[in-house]
Amino acid sequence: MQPDPQWTTETGLHEAVARTARHRPGAIALVSGHRAVSYGELDRTADAWAASLGTGAGDLVPITLPRSVELVTALLAVLKTGAAYALLDPAWPAGRLREAIRQLDPPLLVTRPGGVEVPGLPAWTPPSRPDGVPGFRPAAVGGSAPCCVFFTSGTTGTPKGVLVPHRATARLFRPGTFARFSADTVVPLAAPVPWDAFSLELWSVLLNGGTSVIVDEPFLSASSLRDGIGRHGVDTVWLTSSLFNMIVDESPEAFGGLHQVMIGGERLSPGHVARFLRRHPGITLLNGYGPVESTVFATTHRITPPDCDRPGGIPLGRPVPGTEVHVLDGGRPCAPGETGEICLAGDGLALRYLGPPELTDAKFTTIRLEGRPLRLYQTGDLGEWDADGVLHFRGRADRQVKIRGHRVEPAEVERQIERLLPAVRTCRVLARRDDGGSVRELLAFCVPAAPDGAMATLRAALLPHHRPSALIAVDAFPVTSQGKLDERALLAMAEEPAEAELAPAHEDPLVRLVAETFGAVLGRPSVPADVPFTDLGGGSLDAGRVCARLTGRLGRAVPVSRLYQHPTALALAGWLGTSPPPAPPEADDGTPLTPMQLVFLTRQLRDPADRTSHCLLTWVVEGELDHAALAGAIAEVHRRHEPLRAAYLPDPRPAAQVVDIEPPPLEFLPRQPGVEAAVEALRELLSEPLDPTAGDVWRTALAEVDGGSVAVFGCVVHHIAFDGRAESVLACDLAAGYETARGGTRAAAPEPVTLAAAYRAYAARLDGAAAHHASLREELTGAPDLRWPDGATEPASGCVVEIPLAASVVAAVDALAAASGVSRFAVLLTCYATSLAEVTGQDDFVVGVPVVQRDAPILERAIGCHITMLPLRLRGISLAGVGAVGRLTERAFAAQDVPFPDLLRVAGTRPGERHPLFQTVFALQDNPVPELRLPGLKTTFLRQPYLDLPLELHTELWPAPGGGLLLTVHFRPESVPEVTAQEIAKRFADRTHTLRSGQAK
The missing domain is CATH 3.30.559.30 (Nonribosomal peptide synthetase, condensation domain)
Structure with missing residues (x-):
């Protein structure tokens, strides 16, 4: 399905949405939980809200709504009035919210009832039943009109507001751009609302008539990703490098079903990327690079396995449409292989910074290049072109760092600490990096020592990615022989955390499990059960790892939001123990898993490379084997038996869903010198990981033997869909399919057993189970x-x-x-x-x-x-x-x-x-x-x-x-x-x- 072709980069974003609403009013624009909003409904509601806002061209309107249908409707309404929106996180510290709103100088604040309040500033809340206003006409704007404001880190100690035009976003999502966006695209809306990544997720969909699936978790966890793919057909996602790494580590199968994955925001880990490409070779993986001043992406690169072995890291790639990239030494273009500053031009550039003009003039300059005047943004990033015209990152020209995708100016954090802690005369903030070069944490070195209670003060006032993990007292700052700060010597003064005293294990096994998971993620031998996870040093991605591991261990979804609501091991275990068990899935949610299937699924989620659930069968076949007939038999068995063509999913409820997946191909190995060698070759091939969460349940292969008509046929089936008695059923049905494929006739086989019928047979056994539960527990305690x-x-x-x-x-x-x-x-x-x-x-x-x-x-x-x-x-x-x-x-x-x-x-x-x-x-x-009884052949089971x-x-x-x-x-x-x-x-x-x-x- 093609998007409406009439909008251009000179069209207002809201006008493009209105066109889709006219041409395809019933198409689904937004999904939130069980609620679906069509383009027609979204556009009508936004019109009604816009008519009551009273804003207009030149206004910058702050919106402090959480990620929701109402948020999307509100920002669309603001655009329809000709104004620009600024999405602010209502969870920001009060001081940062006040400063951002002060810079916007808005006529009103869009908020929810009982939400953010600013003295003297009118609040507008979305009406529960909006009524249309006759005669309201949305404002027609050009591509250069202000569209939105993003707030980012600034060196002065205050957030820096970046005002971008409509065309800066629109340029990215036209046909033929860096990725595939169409009316069939489904993208989760999960990025923090103030980010330009939120624009990537939202407008890539709305400008092309696709569907945005709104995620109500703090970020896109593996659990919510699987849910989006399984329930709503999510096919495209954006992830910060840190979040991508976390899902690759904890739940790599969660990517199954996607078409394209965009990652970036900080240095990529080649090891994680390589593991992803090996596991999901059919998914397009894109590295996206670009500062907010050039709106979302300036370059992208489709990553291939050889990129993971480049000594300089994975490339930044080539410019996206409507964008020019120049590597300059002052005003001189650098030759390929020469390092210079990455400077950007084109339709993606911001209009200006909010505040004094000199802020804008310091970073946006106009130079003559190739005989023409060109407005540039100087990124501060260093890079170089290779001989093929691909851009490579070579570091920073200043102190700026990226933490979990957030741009952080250490100078801003220093000024904030000095302001919040008057006893600290001066402060230096440095980044401590992990082995892969990514920033692990910030450390604040203070002269003199920070007072007692300082960390609590900073936690209340600073953004999470601005908070230092430690305040370290030093007598003076070491300098190099050139008189500059000796960062290496200063970092050497920061000792690694001392080994904590072991906390006693809790008596309750569920509390013990949660506490051990906390400790495993944080790298601590034990943690107290009554201390909040964040107080133990856990960040947002650590929380994601905890929930992914508990989901795998317990065989049930553990959303990240629940960890935030129940932040201690004691509290989270209490929720897990008292929350109602998952209700039986509805028909379209698949068939419930039996307890043993949950055990096998948990093992798979904990270790996707696990081979303990591989059920391996091999037969020696003597005679002229008909390869086509054997392949046909495999396809027929796959068709007959639902467990072999099902995906076994942990979320939202553990269930098996029949999926439209091709039967496993009959893979042919090179000829082997003997039966023993053929068996070993088959064992090696069939020992590769299976992924039942993606419907990869079984595989087949054939190795022929030199010197005669002898071959070894083998198959492997995941234990979640197989047991010992199923071996003979599989062999019998393969034989029947083989004979039929060769033109033979057999008596009609009985109707195959569906997943639902098999589960009903299991459920019928459970009536008397409760009577034995207590005695068994007592026996095993x-x-x-x-x-x-x-x-x-x-x-x-x-x-x-x-x-x-x-x-x-x-x-x-x-x-x-x-x-x-x-x-x-x-x-x-x-x-x-x-x-x-x-x-x-x-x-x-x-x-x-x-x-x-x-x-x-x-x-x-x-x-x-x-x-x-x-x-x-x-x-x-x-x-x-x-x-x-x-x-x-x-x-x-x-x-x-x-x-x-x-x-x-x-x-x-x-x-x-x-x-x-x-x-x-x-x-x-x-x-x-x-026994695999193939007509005209001798077979022996090994x-x-x-x-x-x-x-x-x-x-x-x-x-x-x-x-x-x-x-x-x-x-x-x-x-x-x-x-x-x-x-x-x-x-x-x-x-x-x-x-x-x-x-x-």
Whole structure:
């Protein structure tokens, strides 16, 4: 869909919106929560408000509304009167608000009822039911008319107001510009309202007939980004470099579904950019550079992987439309490779600074360049052109820094501190940078020392990005041999924070989890539960990291706004514990996840590179394999089974949504010298990360073997959509699809099981779960961790021990089970627990047992995750015998419908990556072998070792030919010594052989 082509850079922004309202009145302009506002409604309401404002050309109107539909309507109304708007943050310190309003000298203040008040200045509040005014005609303005005012940092100690014209914004969003903006574009409105980035987000949409999704969180968190993409089709976002880095670190899958991402505002981190490009190669990533005096962007650069390896950092790029960029040494243009000051010209330039003309004259100059007079803005940034005409950043010519995208003049902060703290005669503010070169914090060095309570005074009066993290007393400021401030020596006087005394762990596991998350984000071993996060040193992006990690750990959305409302670990845990659980999703919100799916999703969100949820299958295929038929079979299986073509989303409620995603391609590997090499090549390819939040649930590949018609076919499926019983269903349906694709006929397959039907089958089990909840909690409370013998090292050969058990051994196990009135599983578990107790020296521990939950007949032929984990606490097992273990397992199996995450909360957290309930799993695998019966071909299933383990020791028994069992003990070498795993396997096998010889007690 194309935007209305009639507006130009000489058209007022409000006039372009009015044109869209006339041509497409029903198109959605704004979305806020459940409210959608069409262009027709937005334009009519803005007309009504404008008629009652009483402002006009030449007026600069401050607006102190929060980010909302009302804010957008109000600024549009101001423009319709011919005036310019200035968006001020009502949360600014009172002194900064007063100073900004003084510079504007406005006729009135647009505010909400009970909002900001300025003595002597009339307040205008948006009417609840605006009525149209007959005869009102919006003002027609040209591109050079004042449009808005942005306030930025100034060296004099007061904010600097930058007045920009309509054309400065309009030039950026015409067809053919630096990015794709159209009537189909959907962009979240999330930037702080005083920024020019707010203009980028808003006007890129409104000038092209797209949709603006208003975010009610403090900033665009990973959670709100996923929600915008999933609910509203958000396809384009702007992020500061710091926020981009945070999402890449904490929730890189959140970008899935976007078409383009614009980043900038401060130095980019090549490492974060490279990780993003590897994870999302299909998303356009743009670096945007430009000071507010040239309105939003002056240059942009589409980033490619080679850019991340440039020694000078990622380029700034080329000029955007309507903008000239010059690198000058005084008035002389610099040659490629020569460093000079970046100077800007063109339609993006501001008209002036508010205040005395000399402020404007100091930065905006007119020079003759190439024989013509040219008005320039001198940025103070240093740069150089390369031979290809691409601009590169080379530092600053002054002290200005960027903090989380905010432009900060240290001189302004110094003047404010000296004014607010009269006891400080003089102050110097320096930036401390991280390893990537970005500003981490401001430090204020004071002569003499600041008085007690000074930090509280500064917190109340300064903007968050102006607040120093420390006030450091010095006797005098060191200078260099040239008599200049020795910044390096001064920074050396600032000691890193001393190691804080460990705070006691809280008894409540949820409070403990939140406090540990606070500490992990802030790099502290522990934090007190009753101290606000900001008082602990946490900033806005730190808050985002906390909420992203809690969202992943708890499997539910934790908005950043909730952390601001409940700022201590105690308070936030209280909200988490008392807030109602998410309501069942409506039909268009997908199907709820089961508790085990939540566990797998949480693991994925915490570590997107996790391979512990990869279910890997491989078959050797002998004969002439029809590649096209196999690809067709894969596509048919993908179509039939909704779990394989669903996105598993944590927000706004954990749910699975069927998405229109292509089936996985059959990937072909280079020919391999043998079957073993082919298997290894497949394991390497299929071990790459899956992303179930983006519908990347399964993959397939084929490796052919040299010297004959032999190949190895493999697939990997994420555990969130798969389990052991699903293996044979997948194999059967692949075989049926293959035969059909080759023209064969098979009996009609039963109707596939939908996600909704599978969840209903699970929900029907829950009626009796509550009765077992308390007893299980009591049983598991206080259970100790397993303590492995010392000596964990890299193993000599692999991380698995295998011992076959003959059919006669299995018969002896069954005979003892029958004589004792218990199951085969109970006898084998007794043997395992006894062996574990002997090797570790413990007689009290918990073992995890996977349990299939496919009782409903419809699930017999379903692909999906239909399991749970049962924690069995085993105490004094060597004395209890198989009868006691049998009774224990019966009680546990009766309680299998208690949601597993509820049991995890009983145990709280463990240091490192240890599971909070158990560190070992024991499973008797009785799933059918997944036989891939392809007509005319011989196929053999090869059971593969796990790609990675979620726990420290996995012990399983698999069916073997002739009625025997194969014992496999997988272990994590960094936790369990190889000799320990071998000894446990040996003792288990010896104990089962003892049963055969009749020597068991």
